[in-house]
Amino acid sequence: MAQPAPDPATVAVGGVQYRGKLTQGGRIRGIAPAGTRSVALAGTSLPLASDGTFFAAFDRDAPASLALTVTAADGFSLSTELAVAPRSWRIEAVNVAKRPGALPDAEFKLKRAAELGRIGAARAKGSGADGWRQSMIWPAIGRISGEFGAQRIYRGEPGAYHAGVDLAAPQGAEIRAPADGVVTLAANDAPFTLEGHLLILDHGMGLTSAFLHCSDLVVHEGDTVTQGQLIGHVGMTGRATGPHLHWALTWHGRRLDPQLFALPAR
Numbered sequence: 001m002a003q004p005a006p007d008p009a010t011v012a013v014g015g016v017q018y019r020g021k022l023t024q025g026g027r028i029r030g031i032a033p034a035g036t037r038s039v040a041l042a043g044t045s046l047p048l049a050s051d052g053t054f055f056a057a058f059d060r061d062a063p064a065s066l067a068l069t070v071t072a073a074d075g076f077s078l079s080t081e082l083a084v085a086p087r088s089w090r091i092e093a094v095n096v097a098k099r100p101g102a103l104p105d106a107e108f109k110l111k112r113a114a115e116l117g118r119i120g121a122a123r124a125k126g127s128g129a130d131g132w133r134q135s136m137i138w139p140a141i142g143r144i145s146g147e148f149g150a151q152r153i154y155r156g157e158p159g160a161y162h163a164g165v166d167l168a169a170p171q172g173a174e175i176r177a178p179a180d181g182v183v184t185l186a187a188n189d190a191p192f193t194l195e196g197h198l199l200i201l202d203h204g205m206g207l208t209s210a211f212l213h214c215s216d217l218v219v220h221e222g223d224t225v226t227q228g229q230l231i232g233h234v235g236m237t238g239r240a241t242g243p244h245l246h247w248a249l250t251w252h253g254r255r256l257d258p259q260l261f262a263l264p265a266r
Contacts, residue, residue, distance in 0.1 A: 025257030131203030196237025
């Protein structure tokens with residue numbers, strides 16, 4: 001797997017310093033000066049760690065400019081526009097109509113609503129983990145068989161884009177934590193209808209990882225894990241046509257590109 005490009009040099013604006021990948025699906029880490037009351041990105045308040053550091057990220061479809069606003073202790077605010085570089089996604093136009101999915105029955109709707117509620121609650125939990133500070137490692141070893149952001153257009157009608165990366169790995173291959181975190185969801189016993197045995201880790205500051213289609217999980221909700229720790233094994237549970245790991249990163253509902261976060265496979 002290719003090593004991600006190094007972060008650009010640190011930028012300083014109004015006393016705030018930050019660096020990172022200012023591109024769709026990317027992120028920044030920064031530090032605010034002592035006495036800062038708050039920092040916000042496009043209206044989203046960014047929690048400040050005890051040392052003044054913060055984290056922010058950019059959705060796959062983030063606009064070209066987002067406001068970073070810093071408010072000092074005396075109430076004075078300063079905003080600067082962050083330039084978010086666009087990406088060229090793998091878009092495939094196909095000359096077939098988008099197939100309508102089978103109409104779900106009442107039982108499926110009820111079960112799926114409960115699953116989505118658990119996923120939303122898991123991603124909203126704040127654990128105080130510090131994994132957001134780390135350079136991540138790949139959770140499994142394998143060829144990237146599905147890229148983040150890829151999308152099909154069916155006779156002019158766009159399908160959903162791929163919201164993570166797929167790693168082609170054999171059944172039973174190890175899955176390891178890409179960064180420190182706390183398990184906020186672990187579907188150990190009853191696999192989810194689409195995701196199968198699903199695991200969600202909170203890395204702190206709103207950054208979460210999700211691991212789909214696992215054959216089994218070896219951690220449970222509430223467990224604290226460290227980077228590189230075994231958390232499960234690759235499988236094909238849920239809606240999957242073959243064994244692989246789907247790894248997804250989110251930050252406050254924004255979909256992020258794991259390839260911009262992960263170091264080379266070990």
